[in-house]
Amino acid sequence: xxxxxxxxxxxxxxxxxxxxxxxxxxxxxxxxxxxxxxxxxxxxxxxxxxxxxxxxxxxxxxxxxxxxxxxxxxxxxxxxxxxxxxxxxxxxxxxxxxxxxxxxxxxxxxxxxxxxxxxxxxxxxxxxxxxxxxxxxxxxxxxxxxxxxxxxxxxxxxxxxxxxxxxxxxxxxxxxxxxxxxxxxxxxxxxxxxxxxxxxxxxxxxxxxxxxxxxxxxxxxxxxxxxxx
Amino acid sequence: xxxxxxxxxxxxxxxxxxxxxxxxxxxxxxxxxxxxxxxxxxxxxxxxxxxxxxxxxxxxxxxxxxxxxxxxxxxxxxxxxxxxxxxxxxxxxxxxxxxxxxxxxxxxxxxxxxxxxxxxxxxxxxxxxxxxxxxxxxxxxxxxxxxxxxxxxxxxxxxxxxxxxxxxxxxxxxxxxxxxxxxxxxxxxxxxxxxxxxxxxxxxxxxxxxxxxxxxxxxxxxxxxxxxxxxxxxxxxxxxxxxxxxxxxxxxxxxxxxxxxxxxxxxxxxxxxxxxxxxxxxxxxxxxxxxxxxxxxxxxxxxxxxxxx
Numbered sequence: 001x002x003x004x005x006x007x008x009x010x011x012x013x014x015x016x017x018x019x020x021x022x023x024x025x026x027x028x029x030x031x032x033x034x035x036x037x038x039x040x041x042x043x044x045x046x047x048x049x050x051x052x053x054x055x056x057x058x059x060x061x062x063x064x065x066x067x068x069x070x071x072x073x074x075x076x077x078x079x080x081x082x083x084x085x086x087x088x089x090x091x092x093x094x095x096x097x098x099x100x101x102x103x104x105x106x107x108x109x110x111x112x113x114x115x116x117x118x119x120x121x122x123x124x125x126x127x128x129x130x131x132x133x134x135x136x137x138x139x140x141x142x143x144x145x146x147x148x149x150x151x152x153x154x155x156x157x158x159x160x161x162x163x164x165x166x167x168x169x170x171x172x173x174x175x176x177x178x179x180x181x182x183x184x185x186x187x188x189x190x191x192x193x194x195x196x197x198x199x200x201x202x203x204x205x206x207x208x209x210x211x212x213x214x215x216x217x218x219x220x221x222x223x224x225x226x227x228x229x
Numbered sequence: 230x231x232x233x234x235x236x237x238x239x240x241x242x243x244x245x246x247x248x249x250x251x252x253x254x255x256x257x258x259x260x261x262x263x264x265x266x267x268x269x270x271x272x273x274x275x276x277x278x279x280x281x282x283x284x285x286x287x288x289x290x291x292x293x294x295x296x297x298x299x300x301x302x303x304x305x306x307x308x309x310x311x312x313x314x315x316x317x318x319x320x321x322x323x324x325x326x327x328x329x330x331x332x333x334x335x336x337x338x339x340x341x342x343x344x345x346x347x348x349x350x351x352x353x354x355x356x357x358x359x360x361x362x363x364x365x366x367x368x369x370x371x372x373x374x375x376x377x378x379x380x381x382x383x384x385x386x387x388x389x390x391x392x393x394x395x396x397x398x399x400x401x402x403x404x405x406x407x408x409x410x411x412x413x414x415x416x417x418x419x420x421x422x423x424x425x426x427x428x429x430x431x432x433x434x435x436x437x438x439x440x441x442x443x444x445x446x447x448x449x450x451x452x453x454x455x456x457x458x459x460x461x462x463x464x465x466x467x468x469x470x471x472x473x474x475x476x477x478x479x480x481x482x483x484x485x486x487x488x489x490x491x492x493x494x495x496x497x498x499x500x501x502x503x504x505x506x507x508x509x510x511x512x513x514x515x516x517x518x519x520x521x522x523x524x525x526x527x528x529x530x531x532x533x534x535x536x537x538x
Contacts, residue, residue, distance in 0.1 A: 199408070
Protein backbone atom coordinates (compact mmCIF):
# COMPACT_ATOMS: atom_id res chain seq x y z
CA UNK A 1 0.00 0.00 0.00
CA UNK A 2 2.47 2.57 -1.23
CA UNK A 3 0.04 5.53 -0.95
CA UNK A 4 0.14 5.24 2.84
CA UNK A 5 3.79 6.26 2.76
CA UNK A 6 3.00 9.40 0.80
CA UNK A 7 2.79 12.60 2.88
CA UNK A 8 -0.85 13.21 3.74
CA UNK A 9 -1.15 16.31 1.56
CA UNK A 10 -4.80 17.02 2.23
CA UNK A 11 -4.13 16.91 5.96
CA UNK A 12 -1.16 19.28 5.61
CA UNK A 13 -3.11 21.65 3.39
CA UNK A 14 -6.01 21.76 5.85
CA UNK A 15 -3.62 22.41 8.74
CA UNK A 16 -1.92 25.20 6.77
CA UNK A 17 -5.25 26.85 5.98
CA UNK A 18 -6.35 26.58 9.60
CA UNK A 19 -3.11 28.15 10.80
CA UNK A 20 -3.32 30.88 8.12
CA UNK A 21 -6.82 31.70 9.38
CA UNK A 22 -5.63 31.85 12.99
CA UNK A 23 -2.68 34.10 12.13
CA UNK A 24 -4.97 36.36 10.08
CA UNK A 25 -7.40 36.71 12.99
CA UNK A 26 -4.50 37.51 15.27
CA UNK A 27 -3.24 40.16 12.84
CA UNK A 28 -6.56 41.81 12.14
CA UNK A 29 -7.48 42.05 15.81
CA UNK A 30 -3.89 42.75 16.82
CA UNK A 31 -4.35 39.82 19.17
CA UNK A 32 -1.93 40.26 22.01
CA UNK A 33 -2.62 36.74 23.25
CA UNK A 34 -1.80 34.80 20.07
CA UNK A 35 0.16 31.68 20.94
CA UNK A 36 1.21 28.99 18.48
CA UNK A 37 1.37 26.49 21.33
CA UNK A 38 -2.41 26.77 21.71
CA UNK A 39 -2.88 25.73 18.11
CA UNK A 40 -0.15 23.15 17.65
CA UNK A 41 0.80 20.37 19.98
CA UNK A 42 4.34 19.01 19.97
CA UNK A 43 2.84 15.70 21.15
CA UNK A 44 1.04 15.12 17.82
CA UNK A 45 3.05 17.48 15.71
CA UNK A 46 3.10 16.40 12.09
CA UNK A 47 0.42 18.42 10.23
CA UNK A 48 0.82 21.39 12.57
CA UNK A 49 4.59 21.56 12.12
CA UNK A 50 4.17 21.22 8.37
CA UNK A 51 1.80 24.17 8.45
CA UNK A 52 4.31 26.25 10.43
CA UNK A 53 7.00 25.27 7.93
CA UNK A 54 4.83 26.30 4.97
CA UNK A 55 3.83 29.66 6.43
CA UNK A 56 7.32 30.22 7.83
CA UNK A 57 8.05 33.77 8.95
CA UNK A 58 4.37 34.72 8.51
CA UNK A 59 3.58 32.55 11.53
CA UNK A 60 5.59 34.95 13.66
CA UNK A 61 3.96 38.11 12.27
CA UNK A 62 1.44 38.48 15.14
CA UNK A 63 4.34 38.94 17.57
CA UNK A 64 5.97 41.59 15.45
CA UNK A 65 2.79 43.54 14.86
CA UNK A 66 1.95 43.45 18.59
CA UNK A 67 5.60 44.24 19.38
CA UNK A 68 5.90 41.46 21.93
CA UNK A 69 8.55 38.78 22.27
CA UNK A 70 7.98 35.27 20.94
CA UNK A 71 7.26 32.91 23.82
CA UNK A 72 9.78 30.13 24.40
CA UNK A 73 7.24 27.39 23.68
CA UNK A 74 6.27 29.02 20.39
CA UNK A 75 9.94 29.47 19.43
CA UNK A 76 10.40 25.79 20.18
CA UNK A 77 7.55 24.88 17.81
CA UNK A 78 8.99 26.98 14.97
CA UNK A 79 12.45 25.49 15.56
CA UNK A 80 10.92 22.02 15.56
CA UNK A 81 9.30 22.74 12.19
CA UNK A 82 12.70 23.66 10.74
CA UNK A 83 14.19 20.44 12.11
CA UNK A 84 11.29 18.24 10.99
CA UNK A 85 11.41 19.56 7.44
CA UNK A 86 15.05 20.51 6.85
CA UNK A 87 16.14 22.63 3.92
CA UNK A 88 18.86 21.25 1.70
CA UNK A 89 21.45 23.40 -0.03
CA UNK A 90 19.91 22.43 -3.35
CA UNK A 91 16.47 23.73 -2.33
CA UNK A 92 14.85 26.33 -4.57
CA UNK A 93 15.56 30.00 -3.86
CA UNK A 94 12.14 30.78 -2.32
CA UNK A 95 12.55 27.89 0.13
CA UNK A 96 16.06 28.96 1.16
CA UNK A 97 15.07 32.59 1.58
CA UNK A 98 11.92 31.74 3.51
CA UNK A 99 14.10 29.61 5.74
CA UNK A 100 16.39 32.60 6.28
CA UNK A 101 13.40 34.84 7.12
CA UNK A 102 12.08 32.37 9.70
CA UNK A 103 15.50 31.98 11.35
CA UNK A 104 16.03 35.73 11.27
CA UNK A 105 12.77 36.41 13.15
CA UNK A 106 13.57 33.61 15.60
CA UNK A 107 17.14 34.79 16.23
CA UNK A 108 16.34 37.32 18.95
CA UNK A 109 14.07 35.27 21.22
CA UNK A 110 16.16 32.10 21.01
CA UNK A 111 19.44 33.91 21.64
CA UNK A 112 20.91 32.57 18.43
CA UNK A 113 22.85 34.93 16.16
CA UNK A 114 20.93 36.37 13.21
CA UNK A 115 21.63 34.29 10.10
CA UNK A 116 23.40 35.92 7.19
CA UNK A 117 21.32 36.64 4.11
CA UNK A 118 22.15 33.90 1.58
CA UNK A 119 24.26 34.92 -1.38
CA UNK A 120 21.82 35.39 -4.27
CA UNK A 121 23.79 36.59 -7.26
CA UNK A 122 22.01 38.81 -9.78
CA UNK A 123 18.63 38.69 -8.10
CA UNK A 124 17.23 41.57 -10.11
CA UNK A 125 19.74 42.04 -12.91
CA UNK A 126 17.95 42.44 -16.23
CA UNK A 127 14.53 41.30 -15.02
CA UNK A 128 11.61 42.73 -16.98
CA UNK A 129 8.34 43.27 -15.11
CA UNK A 130 6.94 39.77 -15.74
CA UNK A 131 10.31 38.35 -14.66
CA UNK A 132 10.26 40.47 -11.51
CA UNK A 133 6.74 39.23 -10.70
CA UNK A 134 7.83 35.63 -11.27
CA UNK A 135 10.72 36.07 -8.79
CA UNK A 136 8.93 38.14 -6.14
CA UNK A 137 5.61 36.24 -6.02
CA UNK A 138 7.12 33.13 -4.43
CA UNK A 139 9.23 35.34 -2.13
CA UNK A 140 6.16 37.00 -0.55
CA UNK A 141 6.89 35.47 2.91
CA UNK A 142 9.86 37.85 3.07
CA UNK A 143 7.62 40.89 2.60
CA UNK A 144 7.32 41.53 6.32
CA UNK A 145 7.83 45.10 7.49
CA UNK A 146 11.22 45.51 9.12
CA UNK A 147 12.66 42.31 7.65
CA UNK A 148 15.08 44.43 5.63
CA UNK A 149 17.15 42.57 3.05
CA UNK A 150 18.19 42.93 -0.60
CA UNK A 151 14.79 41.63 -1.74
CA UNK A 152 13.08 44.54 0.06
CA UNK A 153 15.45 46.97 -1.69
CA UNK A 154 14.61 45.37 -5.03
CA UNK A 155 10.86 45.63 -4.42
CA UNK A 156 11.04 49.24 -3.22
CA UNK A 157 12.96 50.19 -6.36
CA UNK A 158 10.35 48.89 -8.83
CA UNK A 159 6.89 50.17 -7.79
CA UNK A 160 5.51 50.50 -11.33
CA UNK A 161 6.69 47.03 -12.33
CA UNK A 162 5.14 45.55 -9.19
CA UNK A 163 1.88 47.38 -9.93
CA UNK A 164 2.01 45.85 -13.40
CA UNK A 165 2.49 42.40 -11.91
CA UNK A 166 -0.44 42.91 -9.52
CA UNK A 167 -2.57 44.23 -12.38
CA UNK A 168 -1.79 41.27 -14.63
CA UNK A 169 -2.59 38.78 -11.85
CA UNK A 170 -5.90 40.51 -11.12
CA UNK A 171 -6.83 40.52 -14.80
CA UNK A 172 -6.05 36.79 -14.97
CA UNK A 173 -8.01 36.31 -11.74
CA UNK A 174 -4.96 34.66 -10.28
CA UNK A 175 -5.79 36.07 -6.87
CA UNK A 176 -3.18 34.16 -4.88
CA UNK A 177 -0.36 35.60 -7.02
CA UNK A 178 -2.01 39.03 -6.91
CA UNK A 179 -2.10 38.91 -3.10
CA UNK A 180 1.52 37.78 -2.89
CA UNK A 181 2.70 40.55 -5.19
CA UNK A 182 0.46 43.05 -3.36
CA UNK A 183 2.52 42.37 -0.23
CA UNK A 184 5.63 43.61 -2.03
CA UNK A 185 3.74 46.46 -3.63
CA UNK A 186 2.53 47.49 -0.16
CA UNK A 187 6.04 47.96 1.25
CA UNK A 188 7.19 50.27 -1.55
CA UNK A 189 6.25 53.64 -3.04
CA UNK A 190 2.70 54.06 -4.36
CA UNK A 191 1.56 54.20 -7.99
CA UNK A 192 -1.31 56.61 -8.75
CA UNK A 193 -3.40 54.38 -11.02
CA UNK A 194 -3.21 51.40 -8.66
CA UNK A 195 -4.04 52.50 -5.10
CA UNK A 196 -2.88 49.69 -2.84
CA UNK A 197 -5.88 50.01 -0.49
CA UNK A 198 -8.26 49.52 -3.43
CA UNK A 199 -6.30 46.49 -4.58
CA UNK A 200 -6.44 44.92 -1.11
CA UNK A 201 -10.15 45.60 -0.63
CA UNK A 202 -10.82 44.23 -4.11
CA UNK A 203 -8.86 41.09 -3.30
CA UNK A 204 -10.59 40.68 0.06
CA UNK A 205 -14.03 40.89 -1.54
CA UNK A 206 -13.23 38.75 -4.56
CA UNK A 207 -10.99 36.09 -3.02
CA UNK A 208 -10.60 36.76 0.71
CA UNK A 209 -12.42 33.56 1.70
CA UNK A 210 -9.26 31.64 0.82
CA UNK A 211 -7.33 31.60 4.14
CA UNK A 212 -3.89 31.86 2.48
CA UNK A 213 -5.02 34.86 0.41
CA UNK A 214 -6.68 36.36 3.50
CA UNK A 215 -3.37 36.09 5.35
CA UNK A 216 -1.46 37.80 2.54
CA UNK A 217 -4.04 40.61 2.49
CA UNK A 218 -3.74 41.09 6.28
CA UNK A 219 0.05 41.19 6.05
CA UNK A 220 -0.08 43.66 3.16
CA UNK A 221 -2.41 45.92 5.16
CA UNK A 222 0.03 45.84 8.02
CA UNK A 223 2.82 46.81 5.60
CA UNK A 224 0.74 49.77 4.37
CA UNK A 225 0.12 50.98 7.95
CA UNK A 226 3.77 50.42 8.84
CA UNK A 227 4.90 52.44 5.82
CA UNK A 228 2.71 55.36 6.88
CA UNK A 229 3.80 55.22 10.52
CA UNK B 230 15.55 36.06 -24.60
CA UNK B 231 13.75 33.81 -27.06
CA UNK B 232 14.75 33.55 -30.69
CA UNK B 233 11.61 35.41 -31.74
CA UNK B 234 12.56 38.59 -29.91
CA UNK B 235 15.78 38.72 -31.88
CA UNK B 236 13.75 39.68 -34.94
CA UNK B 237 13.62 43.47 -35.16
CA UNK B 238 10.08 44.68 -34.46
CA UNK B 239 9.88 46.61 -37.71
CA UNK B 240 10.66 43.47 -39.69
CA UNK B 241 7.79 41.65 -37.95
CA UNK B 242 5.54 44.66 -38.55
CA UNK B 243 6.33 44.92 -42.25
CA UNK B 244 5.82 41.18 -42.72
CA UNK B 245 2.50 41.37 -40.88
CA UNK B 246 1.27 44.30 -42.98
CA UNK B 247 2.25 42.79 -46.29
CA UNK B 248 0.66 39.43 -45.44
CA UNK B 249 -2.52 41.18 -44.31
CA UNK B 250 -2.74 43.32 -47.44
CA UNK B 251 -2.21 40.30 -49.67
CA UNK B 252 -4.98 38.39 -47.87
CA UNK B 253 -7.38 41.35 -47.89
CA UNK B 254 -6.70 41.67 -51.62
CA UNK B 255 -7.83 38.06 -52.06
CA UNK B 256 -11.01 38.19 -49.99
CA UNK B 257 -12.42 41.72 -50.14
CA UNK B 258 -14.79 40.95 -53.06
CA UNK B 259 -16.76 38.72 -50.68
CA UNK B 260 -18.02 41.89 -48.97
CA UNK B 261 -19.72 43.21 -52.09
CA UNK B 262 -23.32 44.32 -51.41
CA UNK B 263 -26.21 42.78 -53.32
CA UNK B 264 -26.74 45.28 -56.08
CA UNK B 265 -30.25 46.67 -55.98
CA UNK B 266 -30.94 45.48 -52.43
CA UNK B 267 -33.27 47.97 -50.66
CA UNK B 268 -31.49 49.83 -47.86
CA UNK B 269 -33.74 48.40 -45.18
CA UNK B 270 -32.23 45.02 -46.05
CA UNK B 271 -28.71 46.29 -45.37
CA UNK B 272 -27.55 45.35 -41.91
CA UNK B 273 -25.20 47.96 -40.39
CA UNK B 274 -23.04 45.34 -38.67
CA UNK B 275 -23.12 42.51 -41.20
CA UNK B 276 -22.98 44.47 -44.44
CA UNK B 277 -21.76 48.03 -43.86
CA UNK B 278 -19.26 47.71 -41.00
CA UNK B 279 -16.81 45.39 -42.87
CA UNK B 280 -16.82 47.67 -45.91
CA UNK B 281 -16.16 50.75 -43.77
CA UNK B 282 -13.37 49.07 -41.87
CA UNK B 283 -11.66 47.75 -44.99
CA UNK B 284 -11.89 51.25 -46.48
CA UNK B 285 -10.53 52.72 -43.26
CA UNK B 286 -7.47 50.44 -43.33
CA UNK B 287 -6.91 51.29 -46.99
CA UNK B 288 -7.30 55.04 -46.35
CA UNK B 289 -4.61 54.86 -43.67
CA UNK B 290 -2.32 52.98 -46.06
CA UNK B 291 -2.84 55.67 -48.71
CA UNK B 292 -2.13 58.40 -46.13
CA UNK B 293 1.03 56.75 -44.86
CA UNK B 294 2.27 55.49 -48.24
CA UNK B 295 2.32 51.72 -48.73
CA UNK B 296 4.49 49.30 -46.79
CA UNK B 297 5.36 47.08 -49.76
CA UNK B 298 4.17 45.73 -53.08
CA UNK B 299 0.94 44.16 -51.77
CA UNK B 300 -0.18 47.31 -49.95
CA UNK B 301 0.70 49.41 -53.00
CA UNK B 302 -1.48 47.17 -55.16
CA UNK B 303 -4.34 46.39 -52.77
CA UNK B 304 -5.01 49.56 -50.76
CA UNK B 305 -6.10 51.80 -53.70
CA UNK B 306 -8.20 48.98 -55.14
CA UNK B 307 -9.82 48.30 -51.79
CA UNK B 308 -10.89 51.87 -51.13
CA UNK B 309 -12.18 52.16 -54.72
CA UNK B 310 -14.12 48.92 -54.26
CA UNK B 311 -15.70 50.11 -50.99
CA UNK B 312 -16.58 53.53 -52.47
CA UNK B 313 -18.27 51.75 -55.36
CA UNK B 314 -20.27 49.60 -52.91
CA UNK B 315 -21.47 52.79 -51.24
CA UNK B 316 -22.65 53.97 -54.67
CA UNK B 317 -19.88 56.59 -54.82
CA UNK B 318 -21.59 58.29 -51.88
CA UNK B 319 -25.21 57.91 -53.05
CA UNK B 320 -25.87 55.05 -50.64
CA UNK B 321 -24.53 57.15 -47.74
CA UNK B 322 -27.06 59.85 -48.73
CA UNK B 323 -29.86 57.31 -48.75
CA UNK B 324 -28.84 55.86 -45.39
CA UNK B 325 -28.71 59.35 -43.86
CA UNK B 326 -32.14 60.25 -45.23
CA UNK B 327 -33.55 57.02 -43.81
CA UNK B 328 -32.07 57.71 -40.36
CA UNK B 329 -31.31 61.45 -40.10
CA UNK B 330 -29.99 61.31 -36.53
CA UNK B 331 -27.64 58.38 -37.12
CA UNK B 332 -23.94 59.30 -37.28
CA UNK B 333 -22.65 56.15 -39.00
CA UNK B 334 -22.85 57.53 -42.55
CA UNK B 335 -20.99 60.67 -41.43
CA UNK B 336 -18.20 58.60 -39.87
CA UNK B 337 -18.01 56.37 -42.95
CA UNK B 338 -17.85 59.35 -45.29
CA UNK B 339 -14.86 60.76 -43.37
CA UNK B 340 -12.91 57.63 -44.31
CA UNK B 341 -13.48 58.30 -48.00
CA UNK B 342 -12.76 62.01 -47.63
CA UNK B 343 -9.41 61.03 -46.12
CA UNK B 344 -8.77 58.96 -49.25
CA UNK B 345 -9.73 61.87 -51.52
CA UNK B 346 -13.32 60.97 -52.49
CA UNK B 347 -16.20 63.47 -52.26
CA UNK B 348 -19.97 63.62 -52.72
CA UNK B 349 -21.32 67.19 -52.86
CA UNK B 350 -24.98 66.44 -52.09
CA UNK B 351 -24.06 64.35 -49.06
CA UNK B 352 -21.89 67.17 -47.77
CA UNK B 353 -24.83 69.59 -48.19
CA UNK B 354 -27.00 67.15 -46.24
CA UNK B 355 -24.39 66.86 -43.47
CA UNK B 356 -23.99 70.65 -43.26
CA UNK B 357 -27.75 71.05 -42.88
CA UNK B 358 -27.94 68.41 -40.15
CA UNK B 359 -24.98 69.98 -38.36
CA UNK B 360 -26.84 73.31 -38.23
CA UNK B 361 -29.73 71.77 -36.28
CA UNK B 362 -29.80 71.99 -32.47
CA UNK B 363 -30.62 68.31 -32.31
CA UNK B 364 -27.12 67.36 -33.52
CA UNK B 365 -25.33 68.63 -30.43
CA UNK B 366 -28.12 67.38 -28.15
CA UNK B 367 -27.80 63.76 -29.25
CA UNK B 368 -26.96 61.33 -26.48
CA UNK B 369 -23.97 59.37 -27.72
CA UNK B 370 -21.50 57.36 -25.64
CA UNK B 371 -18.27 59.36 -25.21
CA UNK B 372 -15.78 57.28 -27.20
CA UNK B 373 -18.24 57.07 -30.11
CA UNK B 374 -18.84 60.81 -29.86
CA UNK B 375 -15.09 61.34 -30.33
CA UNK B 376 -15.41 59.39 -33.60
CA UNK B 377 -18.13 61.82 -34.70
CA UNK B 378 -15.96 64.83 -33.78
CA UNK B 379 -12.99 63.45 -35.69
CA UNK B 380 -15.18 62.76 -38.72
CA UNK B 381 -16.50 66.34 -38.60
CA UNK B 382 -12.94 67.64 -38.45
CA UNK B 383 -11.85 65.54 -41.45
CA UNK B 384 -14.90 66.62 -43.47
CA UNK B 385 -14.58 70.29 -42.43
CA UNK B 386 -17.83 70.55 -40.45
CA UNK B 387 -18.00 72.61 -37.25
CA UNK B 388 -17.49 70.47 -34.12
CA UNK B 389 -20.79 69.81 -32.36
CA UNK B 390 -19.21 69.10 -28.96
CA UNK B 391 -16.26 70.33 -26.88
CA UNK B 392 -13.35 67.97 -27.46
CA UNK B 393 -11.63 68.42 -24.09
CA UNK B 394 -14.83 67.98 -22.09
CA UNK B 395 -15.71 64.89 -24.10
CA UNK B 396 -12.24 63.41 -23.68
CA UNK B 397 -12.47 63.84 -19.92
CA UNK B 398 -15.75 61.93 -19.90
CA UNK B 399 -14.34 58.85 -21.70
CA UNK B 400 -13.22 55.74 -19.89
CA UNK B 401 -9.61 56.49 -20.82
CA UNK B 402 -10.02 60.08 -19.64
CA UNK B 403 -10.66 58.78 -16.13
CA UNK B 404 -7.36 56.81 -16.12
CA UNK B 405 -9.31 53.85 -14.68
CA UNK B 406 -7.81 51.18 -12.43
CA UNK B 407 -6.01 49.10 -15.07
CA UNK B 408 -6.99 45.79 -13.51
CA UNK B 409 -10.70 46.50 -13.97
CA UNK B 410 -10.71 46.66 -17.77
CA UNK B 411 -12.38 43.82 -19.65
CA UNK B 412 -12.22 43.25 -23.39
CA UNK B 413 -15.06 45.63 -24.25
CA UNK B 414 -13.65 48.45 -22.17
CA UNK B 415 -10.21 47.94 -23.76
CA UNK B 416 -11.78 48.27 -27.21
CA UNK B 417 -13.42 51.50 -26.01
CA UNK B 418 -10.03 52.80 -24.88
CA UNK B 419 -8.31 51.88 -28.16
CA UNK B 420 -10.95 53.78 -30.14
CA UNK B 421 -10.69 56.83 -27.91
CA UNK B 422 -7.00 56.93 -28.82
CA UNK B 423 -7.65 56.39 -32.54
CA UNK B 424 -10.23 59.18 -32.74
CA UNK B 425 -8.19 61.66 -30.68
CA UNK B 426 -5.07 61.16 -32.82
CA UNK B 427 -6.91 60.56 -36.13
CA UNK B 428 -5.51 57.04 -36.30
CA UNK B 429 -1.97 57.94 -35.37
CA UNK B 430 -1.66 60.98 -37.66
CA UNK B 431 -1.31 63.39 -34.72
CA UNK B 432 0.13 61.69 -31.61
CA UNK B 433 0.50 64.99 -29.73
CA UNK B 434 -3.28 65.50 -29.85
CA UNK B 435 -3.54 62.79 -27.20
CA UNK B 436 -3.17 64.61 -23.84
CA UNK B 437 0.07 63.84 -22.03
CA UNK B 438 -1.49 62.34 -18.88
CA UNK B 439 -3.32 59.83 -21.07
CA UNK B 440 -0.10 59.03 -22.94
CA UNK B 441 1.66 58.39 -19.62
CA UNK B 442 -1.19 56.19 -18.45
CA UNK B 443 -1.01 54.13 -21.64
CA UNK B 444 2.78 53.76 -21.43
CA UNK B 445 2.29 52.32 -17.95
CA UNK B 446 -0.50 49.83 -18.65
CA UNK B 447 -0.34 48.86 -22.33
CA UNK B 448 2.45 46.35 -21.55
CA UNK B 449 0.18 44.57 -19.07
CA UNK B 450 -2.88 44.37 -21.33
CA UNK B 451 -0.64 43.19 -24.18
CA UNK B 452 0.84 40.46 -22.00
CA UNK B 453 -2.58 39.26 -20.84
CA UNK B 454 -4.05 39.07 -24.35
CA UNK B 455 -0.90 37.64 -25.93
CA UNK B 456 -1.14 34.85 -23.38
CA UNK B 457 -4.82 34.39 -24.25
CA UNK B 458 -3.97 34.40 -27.98
CA UNK B 459 -6.52 37.15 -28.63
CA UNK B 460 -4.75 38.44 -31.73
CA UNK B 461 -7.42 40.96 -32.67
CA UNK B 462 -7.10 43.02 -29.50
CA UNK B 463 -3.31 42.54 -29.44
CA UNK B 464 -3.22 44.19 -32.88
CA UNK B 465 -5.43 47.01 -31.68
CA UNK B 466 -3.24 47.61 -28.62
CA UNK B 467 -0.14 47.74 -30.84
CA UNK B 468 -1.92 50.38 -32.96
CA UNK B 469 -2.57 52.36 -29.76
CA UNK B 470 1.15 52.23 -28.97
CA UNK B 471 1.87 53.62 -32.44
CA UNK B 472 -0.53 56.51 -31.78
CA UNK B 473 1.67 57.72 -28.87
CA UNK B 474 4.28 60.46 -29.27
CA UNK B 475 7.02 58.07 -28.21
CA UNK B 476 5.85 54.53 -29.01
CA UNK B 477 7.40 51.60 -27.15
CA UNK B 478 7.20 49.18 -30.13
CA UNK B 479 7.45 46.00 -28.01
CA UNK B 480 9.44 43.57 -30.16
CA UNK B 481 8.17 40.33 -28.54
CA UNK B 482 4.52 41.30 -29.11
CA UNK B 483 5.21 42.18 -32.75
CA UNK B 484 7.03 38.89 -33.25
CA UNK B 485 4.19 36.89 -31.68
CA UNK B 486 1.59 38.56 -33.86
CA UNK B 487 3.67 37.99 -37.01
CA UNK B 488 4.10 34.33 -36.01
CA UNK B 489 0.34 33.97 -35.53
CA UNK B 490 -0.28 35.05 -39.10
CA UNK B 491 -0.80 32.15 -41.49
CA UNK B 492 1.17 31.59 -44.65
CA UNK B 493 -1.62 33.08 -46.80
CA UNK B 494 -1.69 36.27 -44.72
CA UNK B 495 -4.80 35.46 -42.67
CA UNK B 496 -4.48 36.51 -39.05
CA UNK B 497 -6.96 34.50 -36.93
CA UNK B 498 -9.04 36.63 -34.55
CA UNK B 499 -8.10 34.24 -31.76
CA UNK B 500 -5.46 31.53 -31.45
CA UNK B 501 -7.91 28.79 -30.54
CA UNK B 502 -10.05 29.13 -33.68
CA UNK B 503 -9.97 26.20 -36.09
CA UNK B 504 -10.03 27.97 -39.46
CA UNK B 505 -10.36 24.66 -41.36
CA UNK B 506 -13.85 24.03 -39.97
CA UNK B 507 -15.17 27.58 -40.33
CA UNK B 508 -17.58 28.41 -43.13
CA UNK B 509 -17.23 32.20 -43.32
CA UNK B 510 -13.49 32.63 -42.92
CA UNK B 511 -13.29 36.06 -44.57
CA UNK B 512 -16.23 37.44 -42.59
CA UNK B 513 -15.00 35.94 -39.31
CA UNK B 514 -11.42 37.18 -39.66
CA UNK B 515 -11.53 40.31 -41.81
CA UNK B 516 -11.36 42.46 -38.66
CA UNK B 517 -7.99 41.16 -37.38
CA UNK B 518 -6.88 41.34 -41.03
CA UNK B 519 -7.71 45.04 -41.21
CA UNK B 520 -6.17 45.62 -37.76
CA UNK B 521 -2.95 43.84 -38.82
CA UNK B 522 -2.81 45.89 -42.02
CA UNK B 523 -3.24 49.16 -40.08
CA UNK B 524 -0.83 48.13 -37.31
CA UNK B 525 1.94 47.08 -39.70
CA UNK B 526 1.41 50.10 -41.94
CA UNK B 527 1.54 52.58 -39.05
CA UNK B 528 4.56 50.76 -37.63
CA UNK B 529 6.57 51.17 -40.81
CA UNK B 530 5.45 54.80 -41.05
CA UNK B 531 6.49 55.57 -37.46
CA UNK B 532 9.80 53.78 -38.02
CA UNK B 533 10.47 56.24 -40.84
CA UNK B 534 9.07 59.19 -38.89
CA UNK B 535 9.71 58.51 -35.19
CA UNK B 536 9.21 62.10 -34.02
CA UNK B 537 5.84 62.69 -35.62
CA UNK B 538 3.74 65.20 -33.66
